[in-house]
Amino acid sequence: MAEDYELPERLVTEALLKDLNEGKIVASEVGATIPGINAEKQQQYLLELTQEYSKGKLELDTFFQAVAAAGLNGDISSDLMEAIWLVWLQPGVKQDELGELAKECIKKGKLSRRAVMELGEVELIVAAGQAPNKLGLEQRERKIFTATFYKQDK
DSSP: OGGGSOOOOOSSOHHHHHHHHTTOOOOOSSSOSSTTOOTTTHHHHHHHHHHHHHTTSSOHHHHHHHHHHTTOOSOOHHHHHHHHHHHHTSTTOOHHHHHHHHHHHHHTTSSOHHHHHHHSOHHHHHHTTSSSOHHHHHHHHHHHHHHHHSOOOO
16 A cells, blocks of 8 residues: 555655745845755756656746756756656656657756667657657667677678
8 A cells, every 4th residue: 555655755846846946036146046846866856856847837937947957967868868758757747748848958968868768668769859760760779780790790
């Protein structure tokens, strides 16, 4: 049962969402303006932010403001891509919007192309603008796989 699991406390609360959307929380070059987000909680924070974005509770600019305000300035590519991918897999999610989020994250340098290509599914890679279409990407994957594993020595 759900009661048997100790779920972590939510980091992205309704009060935080309200303050972010009203512009009360802004990023600072001095330090984090959202306290309590450290390396251990980074994955959970990014996942919760991505979930709230997919529900329409955060605008795109507000999403980036929340990332910056938490002081997440290092390499967050793999954690961010995993968050986008996990939300992508949830039923009823608007996958086009998540693709746009991934595209904008790449443009702003929060997400690397490599992370998208390594961690994303074909549809997510295409939605993020990293491949022209699904068919072309699958053909390229097949060609590389065949060349790598079935090369004959003569």
